[in-house]
Amino acid sequence: MVNVALLGFGTVGSGVAEVLTRNGDLIDSRVDDLVRLKYIKRAREVFDGPYQDLFVKDFSIIEQDPQVDIVVETIGGTGAALDYTTRALKAGKSVVTANKELVATHGYELLQLAKEHGVSYLFEASVGGGIPILRPLTSCLAANDLTQITGILNGTTNYILTRMIQAGLTFEQALKEAQDKGYAEKDPTADVDGHDACRKICILAALAFGHHVYPDQVPTEGIRHVTLGDAAYADSKGYKIKLLGRAIRQPEGKVCAFVAPHLVADTAPLAGVEDVFNAIAVTGNAIGDVMFYGRGAGKLPTASAVVADVIDIAKDLKRDRHNGWASGSPDLVVSDDGLTSKWYVRAQGTMDQARLACGEIQPLARSGAPTSEVAFLTAPMPRPLVLDKLRGMEVASLFRVLD
Amino acid sequence: MVNVALLGFGTVGSGVAEVLTRNGDLIDSRVDDLVRLKYIKRAREVFDGPYQDLFVKDFSIIEQDPQVDIVVETIGGTGAALDYTTRALKAGKSVVTANKELVATHGYELLQLAKEHGVSYLFEASVGGGIPILRPLTSCLAANDLTQITGILNGTTNYILTRMIQAGLTFEQALKEAQDKGYAEKDPTADVDGHDACRKICILAALAFGHHVYPDQVPTEGIRHVTLGDAAYADSKGYKIKLLGRAIRQPEGKVCAFVAPHLVADTAPLAGVEDVFNAIAVTGNAIGDVMFYGRGAGKLPTASAVVADVIDIAKDLKRDRHNGWASGSPDLVVSDDGLTSKWYVRAQGTMDQARLACGEIQPLARSGAPTSEVAFLTAPMPRPLVLDKLRGMEVASLFRVLD
Ligand SMILES: NC(=O)c1ccc[n+]([C@@H]2O[C@H](COP(=O)([O-])OP(=O)(O)OC[C@H]3O[C@@H](n4cnc5c(N)ncnc54)[C@H](OP(=O)(O)O)[C@@H]3O)[C@@H](O)[C@H]2O)c1
Ligand SMILES: NC(=O)c1ccc[n+]([C@@H]2O[C@H](COP(=O)([O-])OP(=O)(O)OC[C@H]3O[C@@H](n4cnc5c(N)ncnc54)[C@H](OP(=O)(O)O)[C@@H]3O)[C@@H](O)[C@H]2O)c1
Numbered sequence: 001m002v003n004v005a006l007l008g009f010g011t012v013g014s015g016v017a018e019v020l021t022r023n024g025d026l027i028d029s030r031v032d033d034l035v036r037l038k039y040i041k042r043a044r045e046v047f048d049g050p051y052q053d054l055f056v057k058d059f060s061i062i063e064q065d066p067q068v069d070i071v072v073e074t075i076g077g078t079g080a081a082l083d084y085t086t087r088a089l090k091a092g093k094s095v096v097t098a099n100k101e102l103v104a105t106h107g108y109e110l111l112q113l114a115k116e117h118g119v120s121y122l123f124e125a126s127v128g129g130g131i132p133i134l135r136p137l138t139s140c141l142a143a144n145d146l147t148q149i150t151g152i153l154n155g156t157t158n159y160i161l162t163r164m165i166q167a168g169l170t171f172e173q174a175l176k177e178a179q180d181k182g183y184a185e186k187d188p189t190a191d192v193d194g195h196d197a198c199r200k201i202c203i204l205a206a207l208a209f210g211h212h213v214y215p216d217q218v219p220t221e222g223i224r225h226v227t228l229g230d231a232a233y234a235d236s237k238g239y240k241i242k243l244l245g246r247a248i249r250q251p252e253g254k255v256c257a258f259v260a261p262h263l264v265a266d267t268a269p270l271a272g273v274e275d276v277f278n279a280i281a282v283t284g285n286a287i288g289d290v291m292f293y294g295r296g297a298g299k300l301p302t303a304s305a306v307v308a309d310v311i312d313i314a315k316d317l318k319r320d321r322h323n324g325w326a327s328g329s330p331d332l333v334v335s336d337d338g339l340t341s342k343w344y345v346r347a348q349g350t351m352d353q354a355r356l357a358c359g360e361i362q363p364l365a366r367s368g369a370p371t372s373e374v375a376f377l378t379a380p381m382p383r384p385l386v387l388d389k390l391r392g393m394e395v396a397s398l399f400r401v402l403d
Numbered sequence: 404m405v406n407v408a409l410l411g412f413g414t415v416g417s418g419v420a421e422v423l424t425r426n427g428d429l430i431d432s433r434v435d436d437l438v439r440l441k442y443i444k445r446a447r448e449v450f451d452g453p454y455q456d457l458f459v460k461d462f463s464i465i466e467q468d469p470q471v472d473i474v475v476e477t478i479g480g481t482g483a484a485l486d487y488t489t490r491a492l493k494a495g496k497s498v499v500t501a502n503k504e505l506v507a508t509h510g511y512e513l514l515q516l517a518k519e520h521g522v523s524y525l526f527e528a529s530v531g532g533g534i535p536i537l538r539p540l541t542s543c544l545a546a547n548d549l550t551q552i553t554g555i556l557n558g559t560t561n562y563i564l565t566r567m568i569q570a571g572l573t574f575e576q577a578l579k580e581a582q583d584k585g586y587a588e589k590d591p592t593a594d595v596d597g598h599d600a601c602r603k604i605c606i607l608a609a610l611a612f613g614h615h616v617y618p619d620q621v622p623t624e625g626i627r628h629v630t631l632g633d634a635a636y637a638d639s640k641g642y643k644i645k646l647l648g649r650a651i652r653q654p655e656g657k658v659c660a661f662v663a664p665h666l667v668a669d670t671a672p673l674a675g676v677e678d679v680f681n682a683i684a685v686t687g688n689a690i691g692d693v694m695f696y697g698r699g700a701g702k703l704p705t706a707s708a709v710v711a712d713v714i715d716i717a718k719d720l721k722r723d724r725h726n727g728w729a730s731g732s733p734d735l736v737v738s739d740d741g742l743t744s745k746w747y748v749r750a751q752g753t754m755d756q757a758r759l760a761c762g763e764i765q766p767l768a769r770s771g772a773p774t775s776e777v778a779f780l781t782a783p784m785p786r787p788l789v790l791d792k793l794r795g796m797e798v799a800s801l802f803r804v805l806d
Contacts, residue, residue, distance in 0.1 A: 286703040286710070
């Protein structure tokens with residue numbers, strides 16, 4: 001018998017309980033043992049419904065029960081979640097989580113702690129929701145020297161951009177719709193300002209390149225300033241605007257990681273990723289490009305990934321699953337200034353001014369554009385150069401083009 | 404030290420040697436041990452180049468060397484490959500292969516043999532080339548009751564269909580181009596008649612649903628009879644023609660599996676999979692839909708998957724990786740007759756005749772169509788019904804529409 005304690009009973013936590021119950025027979029047969037939910041702890045002190053017998057008020061009951069093998073943390077944040085995770089690992093229990101914020105900020109130390117105590121700390125659900133990505137990255141692609149990861153890592157922003165492009169909604173209208181549909185929180189900051197995508201690219205970069213990358217090292221730009229005009233200009237030349245998290249290996253073990261809106265050519269697989277779907281493209285020196293696609297959030301998809309980690313651990317409680325990464329360092333992450341790409345520019349001015357400033361450009365047009373506005377694609381160049389060239393112009397949007 | 408013997412030194416075999424050498428340091432660090440290529444056996448008795456010191460003529464040297472931990476079979480077919488695989492497993496060596504024909508026809512018995520001898524038989528590269536699919540299916544999606552798998556499983560046919568659709572080439576012209584580019588064999592039968600896709604859907608169905616499905620149980624239709632006219636009609640309503648391998652779970656543990664050309668809506672992720680790329684969509688009761696995309700063949704991508712299996716085994720030679728499936732049975736696989744879908748029909752006749760025969764239809768048009776030709780989409784119905792309705796018409800093409 002493998003006993004599981006569940007911390008948090010919100011969207012993901014209740015999904016985990018549901019999957020463990022609904023697919024229980026199947027899970028037991030895959031583990032070749034009985035996997036049982038023994039305790040549930042949440043913040044509030046009341047609990048009703050089918051699982052009320054499992055309810056505990058005090059984490060120390062879980063911590064001190066030697067029969068608990070696996071603790072599933074679906075609380076979120078870095079407060080109680082960090083405290084309970086630390087205590088569970090120290091008590092010799094493996095921990096599974098969906099908490100990207102905790103992994104992105106404390107992953108290194110928690111993985112070390114797990115190793116010290118001979119247990120596992122797994123977090124497949126923290127990136128891409130239900131999409132299998134972390135385990136494939138570390139096991140299926142293990143023969144590769146990985147060079148690049150590019151992902152649509154946040155479903156809320158991808159939904160908003162899709163609705164702007166397909167239905168002509170403004171950012172505010174599309175955000176409102178996402179909130180009404182339950183895809184966006186009342187306070188959408190973490191999503192629309194790119195912080196959620198930032199945490200996920202940190203985790204991906206750490207696993208792919210072997211060193212902890214901290215969110216505050218990663219320049220992060222959200223989508224609040226993307227306009228319908230930008231979407232129309234992009235569309236006129238066969239591009240879609242997507243919020244991408246990117247991590248690119250640099251010489252001497254350094255990593256270039258950032259989050260920003262990009263123009264993505266319609267023919268690229270990432271351009272076809274619509275609505276709340278996520279996708280992560282990985283480049284390795286043997287595999288070339290491979291892409292993983294699916295629902296990046298939601299109760300059951302996320303629970304699917306959490307329970308997959310539970311099954312993995314339950315199959316062999318003591319196996320060394322240490323895919324840990326080394327510690328980070330202040331100078332590990334370099335800015336994307338050195339990265340050359342074409343740029344999309346929308347600015348006040350004329351095409352002549354644009355040509356004078358940037359040389360060879362590809363002009364863009366859209367119907368209804370004010371005569372004072374100009375939009376174009378530049379030749380490939382690094383950011384400092386394009387900024388220098390544009391010095392004399394009033395720039396409204398400046399996005400990279402993904403090639 | 405983990406010693407590897409390589410059988411076969413063609414496209415995949417030489418790729419495996421290259422990846423093991425080029426990424427050697429990285430692989431050793433991931434395994435936390437030294438992984439070394441000790442022997443190479445091929446058919447011909449001559450060998451030169453950098454690996455000639457490893458060359459052996461006689462398989463029994465490999466079989467009898469207790470230091471050989473892992474045998475990599477990249478010979479293909481079910482002759483020598485079956486003999487050597489059987490002998491290697493019996494000698495207590497784990498075996499890794501890219502050989503879909505062998506796994507699809509003898510997977511059950513070879514997995515049993517591996518289990519008996521406490522070793523592993525892994526074949527990630529046999530489906531989807533380098534795309535991680537088998538391990539994600541059995542580990543990352545383990546919390547799911549899987550219900551359906553739909554894949555573009557053959558790069559050659561996908562390349563041919565893409566070129567027909569995008570460049571207006573006929574089947575013969577596109578095949579010739581694929582052969583010139585090295586994407587298709589001189590004898591393209593296994594690819595264009597769907598046998599390769601059939602073997603792959605057998606392996607996927609076995610892993611997803613737990614019972615061996617044999618290639619001769621799976622109705623298989625290739626793409627030789629797909630015309631430019633079909634592609635044009637499909638395009639007129641926003642569909643692409645794709646060769647799909649499908650496996651759908653049926654009540655009472657039965658499986659509906661088949662390979663056939665389909666019309667796929669442009670908006671579906673599978674429609675965007677072009678050229679030699681493959682993609683596999685999987686549906687589970689928690690995850691919903693998830694898709695894996697990448698190069699389904701080629702020297703280094705395929706070697707990437709083979710070496711990932713080698714690394715997995717090398718990390719822990721004796722771990723039980725038994726994701727085996729149970730034996731098959733003659734009545735396990737049911738035909739797709741019972742599966743309801745819309746149908747694409749191209750036939751001799753008039754739209755009035757079509758309406759009279761099929762009732763409510765969606766007419767299709769293309770420029771340059773002979774007046775004697777009619778094409779349309781039917782309402783959803785199972786195959787026997789559409790065949791019955793079309794009895795009086797001379798049907799040239801009949802393809803399912805994937806919804
Ligand atoms: N929602 C998604 O689709 C999704 C997808 C991927 C990852 N995640 C991650 O999964 C985690 C959980 O997200 P969620 O959407 O499920 O959040 P949620 O719906 O807000 O649920 C949070 C749960 O944590 C409980 N909680 C709060 N403080 C606690 C404490 N001190 N002790 C025990 N329980 C406590 C809450 O208890 P009460 O029920 O009593 O309030 C609630 O049940 C987050 O890290 C999130 O980033 C979510
Ligand atoms: N090519 C791909 O992209 C790809 C992708 C996925 C899976 N696969 C699968 O991988 C396997 C190998 O394909 P491949 O394209 O690499 O084939 P290949 O290029 O034709 O190579 C076959 C190799 O097997 C050797 N061989 C034949 N009989 C042998 C024997 N009795 N003992 C030892 N070696 C023998 C040949 O020796 P000689 O060199 O002396 O002729 C040759 O080196 C097949 O099962 C195929 O379906 C291939």
